Amino acid sequence: MAGTSRTFVIRLLLITTIWLVLALSLADMVGERLVNSTRHYVLRTLDRQGQATVDALKSEIQFQAFLTKMMANESSFRKLLTEPSATNLEEANGKLATLTTRQPVSMCYLMDRSGRVLASSNYDAPHSLVGHDYSFREYFEDALAGKTGISLHVGMTTRKRGLFVSCPVQVGDQIAGVLVTKNELSAFEEKLRNSQALVMVVDANGVILLSSQPRWEGRTLDPVGPEVRSTLRDTRRYGDYDLDWSGIWFPRGDSRARVHDQEYFFKAQPFTNVNWRLLAFSETYPVQHTQYLAIALGILLAIALGGVFLWVYQNHKYQTKLAQSEKLYRALYESSADAFLLMDPRDGVVDCNDMALQLVGFQDRVSIRNKLLHEFSPPCQPNGQDSRELEIQLIGETMLKGSGRFEWDLCRNDGTSIPTEVLLTRVDIDGKPILQVIMRDISERKRMEN
Known part of the structure; x- marks a missing residue:
């Protein structure tokens, strides 16, 4: 009897040990996948956020240059x-x-x-x-x-x-x-700060000149000594800025940054034609939450599968938080004074902002979706060329060169013709070429020229 009891205990301990090892191994594997997936999603969100801000500032620069x-x-x-x-x-x-x-x-x-x-x-x-x-x-x-x-x-x-x-x-x-x-970029800066994004624009000397956080402006990205600070002042570019260190520390070879005691993910986006960089930051707590979730899942799997319900709740909470964050960053795109469209070269308009609908006179995005540019344009452009043939030509050039700028007459739903300046840029999303179309009404300019 005692031998049977001892055998049962040994078997129970053995089964429990095997189950615990398997459960912890599964939790470790699932946890690692979750952490990597979450980190990848956060970094992709940072990429989109940073690119949207870069595009918005480039639009300001292009309009001012014009x-x-x-x-x-x-x-x-x-x-x-x-x-x-x-x-x-x-x-x-x-x-x-x-x-x-x-x-x-x-x-x-x-x-x-x-x-x-x-x-x-x-x-x-x-x-x-x-x-x-x-x-x-x-x-x-x-x-x-x-x-x-x-x-x-x-x-x-x-x-x-x-x-x-x-x-x-x-x-x-x-x-x-x-x-x-x-x-002075006051309107752009106000939109940036209202979006609650954590971004900064850094010049070639590593000085932060534009930021969603006022405390970062006029500070250096890296620590500098008195001699370097004096050299920076000699450039006469920084006025009364103290040029103190921002307190942001970047470990080498990592996508993380530490601001005092707070850790962030960050992504850098270069500007074309100017030697500036845009840095976008996101707190790391979503990944940390996922790590804690994986540990909790392993423990709960050892005693029961109740941890699954906790994971579903935490994951939903995290996804909601990211969706809200992405909605805020999209405000920069939606509130732009320019008309923005995303267009498939063959299938037409995929998405647009409200300014685009207002410019062409459509009531909603469904009405403009899958339409090509010539479908809301007059039959011929001012140079006499057929709008459809000219659009095919311009799209072909953009697909080869990457971008193009030209003037184009639109035809609103009410029949009104509107002269616009169009910036056409090719972007690849998930390996598929998409055209980003930025249109600006130049009716006032045309009247001044005439």
């Missing part, structure tokens, strides 16, 4: 550069002041070839830019070289950060001066 180029053709600026006089100066100052009130820029000014400001939109303000020498700025050198200069820095006179865009002012075949516009 305005600056258009303004550089103003005749009163060429007159002042070639025939300096009190009358021409008054006319140029007045034009700059008028343009500033009509356009989404806070300041614009005209410089001669030496870099001295001849006229400015704030010519009558206490801290007028007139007479200042900005020949040391890179955007001035770029414009003199015939290029569009783009710079994000703190102004020396206003002590405010802004996006500076410069264009050459040509008289005949010669560059006679430089026109500069400044946009």
Whole structure:
């Protein structure tokens, strides 16, 4: 009897041990898969969030560059550069002041070839830019070289950060001066902070110049010593920023960052044509929760399968949190002043924002879905070419080159023709080519040109 009891106990212990080992092994395997899947999902969400922010800022830059180029053709600026006089100066100052009130820029000014400001939109303000020498700025050198200069820095006179865009002012075949516009990006920054995203824009020197968190602005991404800080101040790009370390630590070879005692995932997105980076951050607690969940699942599997119900609850809670976060980041896309469409090259429109519906006069996304560009355009474009044939040609060029910019007339549902400027960009989503279409109504510009 005692032997049977001892055998039963031994068998029970053996079965229990085997079940415990199997349960813990299964929990470990499932847990590892869950952690990897969650980490992958968070990083993909960061990629989408970062790319949406980069695209939104690129749209701001492109629009400001377009305005600056258009303004550089103003005749009163060429007159002042070639025939300096009190009358021409008054006319140029007045034009700059008028343009500033009509356009989404806070300041614009005209410089001669030496870099001295001849006229400015704030010519009558206490801290007028007139007479200042900005020949040391890179955007001035770029414009003199015939290029569009783009710079994000703190102004020396206003002590405010802004996006500076410069264009050459040509008289005949010669560059006679430089026109500069400044946009303080207040509206963009407000949208960024309202989205509750954790993002920052870092320049080539590692200084944070734009961020959803005000405490990060004017700080360096990495710790710098007194000599480097002095060198940064000598660039005259950072105004009154203290250039202290942001407190963000990046372990090498990892996708994690630590801010003081808080750990984050991060992804970096480069900008094209400018030496900036956008960094997007997300807290790591979803992955940590998944790790704790895996441990709990293993323990509960050893005694019962009740841990399954806990996993379902926690996973649903986590997915809801991520869905809410993704909805907030989509606000940058939906609240844009430009019309955005995602279009399959063959099957037509896949998705769009409200501005796109408003521009073409459709009531809902169902009405525009699966339509190609020529289907809400007049039969022919202003150059006389058939809209369908021209669309096929432009899509083919974009698929090869990656992007393209052109003017295109749309036809609203009410029959109204609208001239637009279109930026067509190829993006690959899950290995499938999709066209990102950004359209801007240029009716006002056309009226000014005519």
